[in-house]
Amino acid sequence: MTSVAFDCQRCGACCAYFRVSFYWGETDEAPGGTVPLALTRPVNAHLVCMAGTDRRPARCEALAGEVGREVACTIYGQRSSSCQELQPGDEKCLRARAAHGLPTGATALA
Numbered sequence: 001m002t003s004v005a006f007d008c009q010r011c012g013a014c015c016a017y018f019r020v021s022f023y024w025g026e027t028d029e030a031p032g033g034t035v036p037l038a039l040t041r042p043v044n045a046h047l048v049c050m051a052g053t054d055r056r057p058a059r060c061e062a063l064a065g066e067v068g069r070e071v072a073c074t075i076y077g078q079r080s081s082s083c084q085e086l087q088p089g090d091e092k093c094l095r096a097r098a099a100h101g102l103p104t105g106a107t108a109l110a
Contacts, residue, residue, distance in 0.1 A: 005089070006088035006089045006093060006097075007088070008071075008088055009070065009071065009072065010068070010069065010070055010071070011067070011068060011071065011088075011093075011097065011102065012063055012065065012066075012067045012068070012071030013067055013068065013093070013096035013097045013099065013100045013102055014086050014092060014093055014096040015053075015059070015060040015062075015063040015067075015071070015073070015083075016057070016058060016059040016060065016063060016067045016096075016100065017058055017095070017096035017099050017100065018053060018058065018092065018096065019049050019053045019054060019058060020049055020050040020053045020060060020080060020082050020083060021043050021047050021048070021049040021053075021082060022035070022047065022048065022049070022080040022081055022082045023046060023047060023048075023081075024040075024042075024046060024047065024048045026080050026081060027040055027048060028078075034077075034078040034079075035050075035075065035078055035079065035080050036075060036078065039051050039061055039062055039075065041054045050062060050080070060073075062074045062075045062079075067100055068100060068101075068102050
Protein backbone atom coordinates (compact mmCIF):
# COMPACT_ATOMS: atom_id res chain seq x y z
CA MET A 1 0.00 0.00 0.00
CA THR A 2 1.55 3.29 -1.08
CA SER A 3 0.10 6.68 -0.27
CA VAL A 4 1.13 9.99 -1.81
CA ALA A 5 0.12 11.60 1.49
CA PHE A 6 3.37 10.40 3.08
CA ASP A 7 6.31 12.67 2.26
CA CYS A 8 9.68 11.09 3.03
CA GLN A 9 11.34 14.51 2.74
CA ARG A 10 9.32 15.64 5.77
CA CYS A 11 9.37 12.37 7.72
CA GLY A 12 12.58 10.35 8.15
CA ALA A 13 11.03 8.12 10.82
CA CYS A 14 12.29 4.90 9.25
CA CYS A 15 15.86 6.27 9.19
CA ALA A 16 15.61 6.94 12.91
CA TYR A 17 13.92 3.72 13.95
CA PHE A 18 15.19 0.59 12.14
CA ARG A 19 18.62 -1.00 11.99
CA VAL A 20 19.45 -0.67 8.30
CA SER A 21 21.36 -3.87 7.48
CA PHE A 22 22.50 -5.09 4.07
CA TYR A 23 25.13 -7.21 2.32
CA TRP A 24 28.63 -5.73 2.61
CA GLY A 25 29.01 -5.96 -1.18
CA GLU A 26 26.74 -2.92 -1.48
CA THR A 27 29.48 -0.75 0.04
CA ASP A 28 31.90 1.18 -2.10
CA GLU A 29 34.63 -1.20 -0.94
CA ALA A 30 33.22 -3.82 -3.35
CA PRO A 31 33.14 -3.53 -7.15
CA GLY A 32 29.87 -1.86 -8.11
CA GLY A 33 28.99 -1.01 -4.51
CA THR A 34 27.72 2.47 -3.73
CA VAL A 35 27.15 2.89 0.01
CA PRO A 36 30.13 4.69 1.59
CA LEU A 37 31.94 2.14 3.75
CA ALA A 38 32.80 4.90 6.24
CA LEU A 39 29.07 5.24 7.02
CA THR A 40 28.63 1.55 7.89
CA ARG A 41 29.34 -0.69 10.85
CA PRO A 42 29.92 -4.48 10.73
CA VAL A 43 27.06 -6.73 11.82
CA ASN A 44 28.64 -10.09 10.97
CA ALA A 45 30.94 -11.58 8.30
CA HIS A 46 28.44 -10.82 5.52
CA LEU A 47 26.32 -7.91 6.72
CA VAL A 48 26.91 -4.28 7.59
CA CYS A 49 24.48 -1.66 8.82
CA MET A 50 24.30 2.07 8.47
CA ALA A 51 26.20 3.81 11.23
CA GLY A 52 23.87 5.08 13.90
CA THR A 53 21.23 2.43 13.25
CA ASP A 54 23.17 -0.08 15.34
CA ARG A 55 22.18 1.59 18.60
CA ARG A 56 19.04 2.74 20.40
CA PRO A 57 17.68 5.17 19.81
CA ALA A 58 18.60 4.57 16.18
CA ARG A 59 19.37 7.37 13.77
CA CYS A 60 21.19 6.86 10.51
CA GLU A 61 24.24 9.07 10.27
CA ALA A 62 23.31 9.83 6.65
CA LEU A 63 20.03 11.44 7.78
CA ALA A 64 20.08 15.24 7.92
CA GLY A 65 17.36 17.37 9.46
CA GLU A 66 14.63 16.94 12.04
CA VAL A 67 12.45 13.82 11.96
CA GLY A 68 8.84 14.70 11.26
CA ARG A 69 9.63 18.18 9.97
CA GLU A 70 12.21 18.27 7.18
CA VAL A 71 14.82 15.62 6.44
CA ALA A 72 17.09 14.44 3.65
CA CYS A 73 19.32 11.46 3.03
CA THR A 74 22.81 12.75 2.40
CA ILE A 75 23.63 9.65 0.31
CA TYR A 76 20.25 9.20 -1.38
CA GLY A 77 21.71 8.19 -4.75
CA GLN A 78 24.04 5.74 -3.03
CA ARG A 79 21.62 4.27 -0.47
CA SER A 80 21.35 0.54 0.17
CA SER A 81 18.79 -1.89 -1.17
CA SER A 82 17.24 -2.00 2.31
CA CYS A 83 16.50 1.71 2.07
CA GLN A 84 15.26 1.43 -1.50
CA GLU A 85 12.77 -1.30 -0.53
CA LEU A 86 10.94 0.86 2.01
CA GLN A 87 7.89 2.56 0.55
CA PRO A 88 5.86 5.49 1.87
CA GLY A 89 2.83 4.16 3.74
CA ASP A 90 3.97 0.53 3.90
CA GLU A 91 3.88 -1.48 7.14
CA LYS A 92 7.43 -0.55 8.16
CA CYS A 93 6.80 3.12 7.41
CA LEU A 94 3.69 3.16 9.57
CA ARG A 95 5.45 1.33 12.42
CA ALA A 96 8.32 3.84 12.42
CA ARG A 97 5.95 6.81 12.20
CA ALA A 98 3.92 5.50 15.15
CA ALA A 99 7.10 5.06 17.21
CA HIS A 100 7.92 8.74 16.61
CA GLY A 101 4.39 9.87 17.40
CA LEU A 102 3.73 10.90 13.80
CA PRO A 103 0.31 10.47 12.16
CA THR A 104 -0.24 7.14 10.41
CA GLY A 105 -3.57 7.83 8.69
CA ALA A 106 -4.06 8.21 4.94
CA THR A 107 -3.98 12.00 5.26
CA ALA A 108 -0.92 12.10 7.51
CA LEU A 109 0.89 14.83 5.64
CA ALA A 110 -1.70 16.00 3.16
